[in-house]
Amino acid sequence: MFDKIQAGTGPEHAAEKYHKQFPAGNSAGPAANCNRFKSADDDVRRNTNLAILPIVMYPDKVLEQRCLKVASFDKKLAKLLDNMYETMVAADGVGLAAPQVGVSQQIAVVDIGEESGIIEMINPEILKTDGEQSGPEGCLSFPGIYGEVSRPYFVKIRAQDRKGRFFELGAEDFLARAIQHEIDHLNGVLFTSKVTAYLTEEELERYEEE
Numbered sequence: 606m607f608d609k610i611q612a613g614t615g616p617e618h619a620a621e622k623y624h625k626q627f628p629a630g631n632s633a634g635p636a637a638n639c640n641r642f643k644s645a646d647d648d649v650r651r652n653t654n655l656a657i658l659p660i661v662m663y664p665d666k667v668l669e670q671r672c673l674k675v676a677s678f679d680k681k682l683a684k685l686l687d688n689m690y691e692t693m694v695a696a697d698g699v700g701l702a703a704p705q706v707g708v709s710q711q712i713a714v715v716d717i718g719e720e721s722g723i724i725e726m727i728n729p730e731i732l733k734t735d736g737e738q739s740g741p742e743g744c745l746s747f748p749g750i751y752g753e754v755s756r757p758y759f760v761k762i763r764a765q766d767r768k769g770r771f772f773e774l775g776a777e778d779f780l781a782r783a784i785q786h787e788i789d790h791l792n793g794v795l796f797t798s799k800v801t802a803y804l805t806e807e808e809l810e811r812y813e814e815e
Contacts, residue, residue, distance in 0.1 A: 658692045658706040663746050667704045669793045672711045674728050678769035682712070686725055686767055689714050696745055700783045702790030705746055713787035717780055724774070729764035729788050732773070738782065741804055741812050742796050751809055752800030756785050 661667060675682065685708065693701040693714060703712035715724040736758030743751045760781045763773050776784055786796060804812075 655691045656688045657695045658688055660692070660696060660745050661705050661707050662748070663795070663797075665707075665746075667707055667709055668746055668790070668795060670704065670709050671793045672704055672709045672791045675710050675712060675765070678727075678765070678767060682727075683767050685712065686714060690716070690723060698745060700787045702787045704790055704793075711791045713791060715780070715783045715787055717783055721776075721780055724784070725767055726762065726764040726784070726787070727766065727769075729762050729784075729791070731760060731762055731785075731788060733759075733761040735759040736777075738778065739801075740782070741809060742782075742786065742800075744786075744796050747795075747797060750797070751804045752797065753802045753804060754796055754799045755801065756782050756799075760785055762788070 685703070689701050689703065689706060689712070692706060693699070693716070699717045700715040701713065703710050711728045713726045713729065715726070716722070734757035737755060738758045739753060739755040741751050742754045758781060759775070759777045761773065761775045762784060763771065765771055774784075789796065789799075
């Protein structure tokens with residue numbers, strides 16, 4: 606999950622936080638348009654029996670394990686997805702992967718606000734990447750640690766939703782960065798392995814001012 610760098614709480618601040626956390630990098634080569642995906646279940650997914658789950662901290666071994674594929678698309682999965690979303694919002698995040706709540710399965714949620722809505726990715730795989738962007742990243746599994754990370758500017762993925770239906774999604778810029786960060790978690794890859802330079806508080810503040 607991305608850590609909070611700027612102030613602001615609640616889902617209405619998700620897009621603003623993400624844009625401030627990760628300033629846009631330069632695109633190297635053409636990038637396809639972002640095809641937004643909004644789950645058909647967004648309006649009915651909420652229930653009143655939700656839980657805020659504890660966030661797993663490094664060096665817990667679950668964070669470096671390759672997660673198992675999901676085979677059962679049942680009520681247990683739906684409840685986990687709902688609880689993950691509540692946990693993400695409560696922690697001021699814009700993305701959360703299942704291993705960050707101690708579940709070694711290929712499940713992640715992303716919500717940067719805007720028209721993209723809540724994106725639930727189950728058994729995701731990256732089909733294509735293009736371009737390049739660079740900026741600071743953090744993670745609530747690594748409190749207080751931030752670093753410069755380069756990632757593709759555009760990503761296209763294939764995944765399943767909570768009912769097991771396959772979909773493809775193209776994303777660019779901030780949304781692409783969030784999706785790639787969470788998919789890395791599902792493969793046991795931590796953002797610290799991609800940091801080119803760790804950032805001091807002063808350097809982080811300069812990013813926030815840009």
